[in-house]
Amino acid sequence: MNEQLTGETVELLQALIRNQCVNDGSIDSGDEFRNAELLRDFLEGNGLEFETFEPTPGRTSLVARYPGTDPDAPSLCLMGHTDVVPVSPDGWSNDPFGGELIGDEVWGRGAVDMLNLTSSMAVAFRHLVRTGQRSKGDLIYFAVADEEAGGIHGAEVLLDRHWDVLGADYVLTEFGGIPVNGPEGAALMLTTGExxxxxxxxxxxxxxxxxxxxxxxxxxxxxxxxxxxxxxxxxxxxxxxxxxxxxxxxxxxxxxxxxxxxxxxxxxxxxxxxxxxxxxxxxxxxxxxxxxxxxxxxxxxxxxxxxxxxxxxxxxxxxxxxxxxxxxxxxxxxxxxxxxxxxxxxxxAATESTTESPLWQTLAKAVSAAPGGSRIIPSLVTGGTDSRFYRNKGAVAYGAGLLSPSVPIEEFNRRFHGHDERIDIESLALTTQLWLDVVADLWN
Ligand SMILES: [Zn+2]
Missing domain, CATH: 3.30.70.360 (Alpha-Beta Plaits)
Known part of the structure; x- marks a missing residue:
């Protein structure tokens, strides 16, 4: 794995956490413009074109598209939300918005939901653009507001209004990549339905x-x-x-x-x-x-x-x-x-994407080749994610990621919207590499 990229993911995650884009469900919360600006600054200067959308004041989403070489090839969107849920600070052992690196863990609200993915996706995306690795299909990076309150200032309205810009055949987003140890050995759960x-x-x-x-x-x-x-x-x-x-x-x-x-x-x-x-x-x-x-x-x-x-x-x-x-x-x-x-x-209604897709095969290959390689298992998420808006428009969307064994499923669930949310550097490294491996294989 690339240490330089891991370092970038850690730093970007810290900055996203510190921006405190806390979405309490009210229209004037979230302030995702802060994370949209941060990500724009991070990606800027690589010949990329950006578009920002602000369907509601302050609730900014950002999209960047890296064109592929074949306009007929399917496109892949890496979608990360930029908002986080509120905290009860009294329950935390460290500053929930400090973004501190303590030992080998980055602490703060959003560390597992889902600024870890949003940051690793931005780092992988920028790396591909900087190093000129063009794929057959378009690669899209979509940093979206208001996932935590149902997407009415984010994915739901934006996909309806701007499908020409945001449309994709394949989508990767939260959440998934939690390792489990089953009777037949290691497996990784990715979400295919909600x-x-x-x-x-x-x-x-x-x-x-x-x-x-x-x-x-x-x-x-x-x-x-x-x-x-x-x-x-x-x-x-x-x-x-x-x-x-x-x-x-x-x-x-x-x-x-x-x-x-x-x-x-x-x-x-x-x-x-x-x-x-x-x-x-x-x-x-x-x-x-x-x-x-x-x-x-x-x-x-x-x-x-x-x-x-x-x-x-x-x-x-x-x-x-x-x-x-x-x-x-x-x-x-x-x-x-x-x-x-x-x-x-x-x-x-509930949504589900088929696993009979080239993207699923690519994920299976990438995960089995990753350190501690395992097979992937489709799963159902009980809450809502922005996947549903893409699925309802015909895209194949999965919740993915690749966490280290130091985050067992119960611990992951405890941190999700819970106290002491944090993520280890190895998980950030594995996930950043996963996106790179997926892009390298998907169109082959
Ligand atoms: Zn989330």
Missing amino acids: KGVAWRRLKVRGTPGHGSRPYGTDNALVTASEVVRRLADYKPAAQIGHLWRQMVSVMDLDEEVRDALTDTEKLDWAIGQLTPMVAAHAHACTHTTFSPNVIHGGVKTNVIPDEVEIDLDVRTLPGETHDDVQAHLRAALGDLADRVEVDVIAET
């Missing part, structure tokens, strides 16, 4: 009255609390998809538990045998999930509330439709279904 989003706002109505006389009243908050309880208790049927089977095949588990994880009859028992974080993941990969996460209601302590709103985070499995979600809600609410008005907050 669950759908079906967020709902549930409105429960009642009759207002004086809080001093609650007997026999129709209190919307009391009804809403029963709605919440039923949603929390709802147990939709399990579904064992092909991605889940692949993921289970490489889990380092007792054989009986592993077998049970793909058997709908024994799944509940098997999930009960797992550590809490793995259990939650296993449950989410095999079920449509319902999480009531926000409630608003009531106006005054002495007034019986006549309206309560509940925001419900529903995540759907591949193949599930709007009607399936409505049917789940009716089943969950039972005789209260008629008391609840349901509005859609956001809805995108």
